[in-house]
Amino acid sequence: MYRLYYSPGAASLVVHWLLIELDVPHELALVDTKAGQQKSAGYLALNPNGVVPTLVADGQPLYEAAALVLHVADRHPQAGLAPALDDPQRGAYLQWMLNLANTLQSPLRLWWYPQDIDADHADRVQAGARGRIEATWDRLDAHLAANGPYLLGDRLSAADFYLTMLMRWTRNMPRPGHTWPHLATLAERMKARPSFRTLYEREGLTEWA
Numbered sequence: 001m002y003r004l005y006y007s008p009g010a011a012s013l014v015v016h017w018l019l020i021e022l023d024v025p026h027e028l029a030l031v032d033t034k035a036g037q038q039k040s041a042g043y044l045a046l047n048p049n050g051v052v053p054t055l056v057a058d059g060q061p062l063y064e065a066a067a068l069v070l071h072v073a074d075r076h077p078q079a080g081l082a083p084a085l086d087d088p089q090r091g092a093y094l095q096w097m098l099n100l101a102n103t104l105q106s107p108l109r110l111w112w113y114p115q116d117i118d119a120d121h122a123d124r125v126q127a128g129a130r131g132r133i134e135a136t137w138d139r140l141d142a143h144l145a146a147n148g149p150y151l152l153g154d155r156l157s158a159a160d161f162y163l164t165m166l167m168r169w170t171r172n173m174p175r176p177g178h179t180w181p182h183l184a185t186l187a188e189r190m191k192a193r194p195s196f197r198t199l200y201e202r203e204g205l206t207e208w209a
């Protein structure tokens with residue numbers, strides 16, 4: 001059994017989406033991040049970083065969205081969303097997961113939270129983050145152009161769910177990820193999945209539907 005601590009649209013979204021896609025039993029615990037519940041003593045006991053998501057899997061609290069995606073996809077191999085250890089695509093799968101977490105999610109966090117670095121110079125922090133994000137979109141789009149439609153070619157993997165969530169976060173940026181043509185194709189495919197509709201209904205989301 002899983003219990004996901006989430007906030008609508010946040011980094012918990014990809015974990016929630018996968019739990020729906022995999023059709024595994026789970027319960028949700030809403031964390032009101034605007035009210036600062038992620039910094040409460042009770043929540044910090046689960047996740048000392050004070051951010052969402054946290055996933056309690058069989059009683060064990062775990063955090064870091066990318067790790068949660070890897071863990072959940074591995075635990076439910078019947079869906080085929082994670083190449084197995086002996087699969088030739090395992091290495092590329094891990095590469096993309098870590099690349100998305102490090103090269104894309106990190107500057108995206110700075111775009112959304114420039115005060116993490118310098119509240120007095122938020123514009124400069126955001127400009128730096130934007131440059132790194134757009135350079136990553138260039139590389140990802142080129143990869144998809146040559147090897148798509150998914151990150152692993154014809155094979156859908158959990159990394160595509162993660163990439164779609166990160167694209168969603170850029171929807172109000174000057175150049176959203178979905179304005180790159182091959183990223184747009186991937187986004188449309190992912191958004192067409194019934195699990196995406198269910199996710200939107202459950203999280204009460206409307207933007208970037």
Ligand SMILES: N[C@@H](CCC(=O)N[C@@H](CS)C(=O)NCC(=O)O)C(=O)O
Pocket residue numbers: 009010011012033038050051052053063064065066109
């Ligand atoms: N590296 C973490 C980052 C999580 C993160 O930044 N979560 C944001 C929402 S998308 C959050 O909880 N923000 C509230 C805060 O920082 O206080 C992960 O991937 O799980």
